[in-house]
Amino acid sequence: MRVRALETVLTEKGYVDPAALDAIVEAYETKIGPRNGARVVAKAWADPAFKQALLDDATKAIGTLGHVSRVGDHLIAVENTPQRHNMVVCTLCSCYPWEMLGLPPVWYKASPYRSRAVKDPRGVLADFGVTLPKDTEIRVWDSTAETRFLVLPMRPAGTEGWSEERLAEIVTRDSMIGTGLPKAAP
Amino acid sequence: MSSSAIALATSEVPGIPQDEDGPVFREPWEAQAFAMTLALYDRGLFTWGEWAATLADEIKRAQAAGDPDTGETYYSHWLAALERMVAEKGVATTQTLHRTRDAWDHACDRTPHGQPIELRASDFHD
Numbered sequence: 521m522r523v524r525a526l527e528t529v530l531t532e533k534g535y536v537d538p539a540a541l542d543a544i545v546e547a548y549e550t551k552i553g554p555r556n557g558a559r560v561v562a563k564a565w566a567d568p569a570f571k572q573a574l575l576d577d578a579t580k581a582i583g584t585l586g587h588v589s590r591v592g593d594h595l596i597a598v599e600n601t602p603q604r605h606n607m608v609v610c611t612l613c614s615c616y617p618w619e620m621l622g623l624p625p626v627w628y629k630a631s632p633y634r635s636r637a638v639k640d641p642r643g644v645l646a647d648f649g650v651t652l653p654k655d656t657e658i659r660v661w662d663s664t665a666e667t668r669f670l671v672l673p674m675r676p677a678g679t680e681g682w683s684e685e686r687l688a689e690i691v692t693r694d695s696m697i698g699t700g701l702p703k704a705a706p
Numbered sequence: 707m708s709s710s711a712i713a714l715a716t717s718e719v720p721g722i723p724q725d726e727d728g729p730v731f732r733e734p735w736e737a738q739a740f741a742m743t744l745a746l747y748d749r750g751l752f753t754w755g756e757w758a759a760t761l762a763d764e765i766k767r768a769q770a771a772g773d774p775d776t777g778e779t780y781y782s783h784w785l786a787a788l789e790r791m792v793a794e795k796g797v798a799t800t801q802t803l804h805r806t807r808d809a810w811d812h813a814c815d816r817t818p819h820g821q822p823i824e825l826r827a828s829d830f831h832d
């Protein structure tokens with residue numbers, strides 16, 4: 521709240537422009553918090569036992585990896601399947617697993633994203649360039665300060681036998697929010 | 707904000723946590739505090755020399771008060787220095803900052819989950 525208060529006062533007095541601040545912060549998007557999400561997803565793809573543990577209790581499963589200092593108190597992993605695509609929304613930036621994904625993108629905090637994601641998830645996905653088969657159900661999860669969600673995207677075809685490191689490279693941030701898909705295998 | 711401005715900041719201000727590509731942050735608010743400082747520097751509110759002196763003073767003060775000095779609290783000192791700089795330069799008084807902080811706390815408490823927190827005039831109390 522101290523940072524917010526300062527920003528409010530400085531903006532009112534015309535000393536800073538919130539859009540300019542966002543631009544500076546965005547430049548550091550990948551520098552904030554360890555970007556562990558991709559490694560977790562890659563491990564789940566490569567290791568069925570870990571995947572099961574992750575879906576059972578994500579906080580606990582990620583805790584066993586040792587390299588994550590802290591995740592949200594209650595992190596839930598939701599798995600994408602051909603039948604169901606998961607998408608996560610919340611307008612409060614505290615409701616974002618930034619320990620896993622880094623800084624939330626600016627659009628994620630914007631109210632148009634949240635209201636449209638609930639009413640018209642297919643339209644939002646289309647804006648992100650994602651088209652899903654008509655019979656795929658889209659489930660939208662609303663994060664709370666206590667419960668955060670991590671989307672486990674489907675492993676792309678053509679990645680059989682890849683190492684976890686190589687798999688982690690194709691896991692995008694947006695694919696773990698559900699507004700994107702992993703990069704296709706070359 | 708050009709990358710050269712950021713490079714100048716990191717060379718003039720000691721102790722900014724960074725890797726080979728530039729500053730790193732542990733939590734989003736730290737980046738926000740850093741960005742505000744850059745924006746104010748850009749407007750000519752202070753020089754990096756002044757900033758470094760104020761920050762060093764805040765760190766010294768915190769250490770005297772028992773701060774562990776492990777680097778984890780670096781941005782708490784940064785924020786304290788920023789609040790002080792803003793007050794010393796006559797941009798906003800400490801009272802205004804406190805009042806606004808209380809207003810944000812109030813807005814936070816009354817906003818139901820899932821809705822954007824917005825500050826209203828009614829959140830301010832004297």
